[in-house]
Amino acid sequence: MTGAIALIFFYAPLDEDGLNQKIFYFHVPIAFTAYGCFAWGGWKALRHLWKREEGADLESYVAIHLGVIFGVLTLVTGSIWARFRWGHWWVWSEDQLVLFLILFLFYCAYFMLRFSVAPGPQRANLSAVYALFGVVLIPVSILAIRLSERFIHPVAFDKGGPNMAASQFLTFCVCCAAMFSLAATLYSLELAGKRLDLRLRELREALE
C-alpha cells in the first residue's frame, strides 16, 4: 500500500484532471474490491447451497460485510471527487452511480435479513439465496457506464484498452493489487475472529 501511494504521488503524471486525478487511483480499486467482495460472497453462498460446504455461509457473510465497507468508501471517495469535478456531491441522472447505490443498499439489506432470522440452517439458506440474487447486479453496475447515454462519468477503459498513459496504468494496477491484498488480509482477519468466536461458544456450551 505504501508503494502504491508512493507511485501515485511521485511516479504517475498528472493529466487534464489535475491533482484531482489522484483520487482515481484509490476510488476505482476500492470500487473493484467492493465488487470482488460481493462476487466472492455470492460464490461462497453458491458453494453453501450447492455443495453444503462447511463454513461457506460464514465466509459469504464476512465477504459481504467487507464489500459493504468498501462500498461505503467507494461512495464517499466518488462523491468527494464529483464535488470538485462536477460541482455536485451526487448526480441522480448518472446510471453507474445510481446502480452502484442500488447494489450497495441491496447488500445493506442482506444484514437486516440475516439478523432477523434465528441462527441455524434456515438463516444460512436464506442469506445465501439473497447473496446470490445480488450477484446479478454486479455486471449490470459495472456495465452501466457502457449502457448509459450520458457519459458524465469518466471512462477509464474502452474497447481499445486503458485510456491512460503506461505509467498511469502501471500505478493503477499496483493500486488494485494493494487494495485486493488489503481486502484479503482484512477478510482473513475477520474470518479468523468469527471462527474463533463460534468455537469458543461451542466450548462454553460444552463446559457449562
Place this chain on the structure above:
Amino acid sequence: MSTEEKYVAAVYLVVFVVLLAYVLIIALKLQRLERELAELVELAQRRAVAVG
C-alpha cells in the same frame, strides 16, 4: 492548501480513518475473545480439579 489539494487529502483521510476504525473494531473483538478464552481455561481447570 488549494481546494483541489483539500479534496484529495479528504479522500485519503477518509479511507485511512475508515480502515483504521475497522481494524480497531476487529482488534477489540479479538481482545474480548482472548478474555473469554482465559475464562474458559480457568473454568476447565476448576472442573479438572473438582473431578480429579
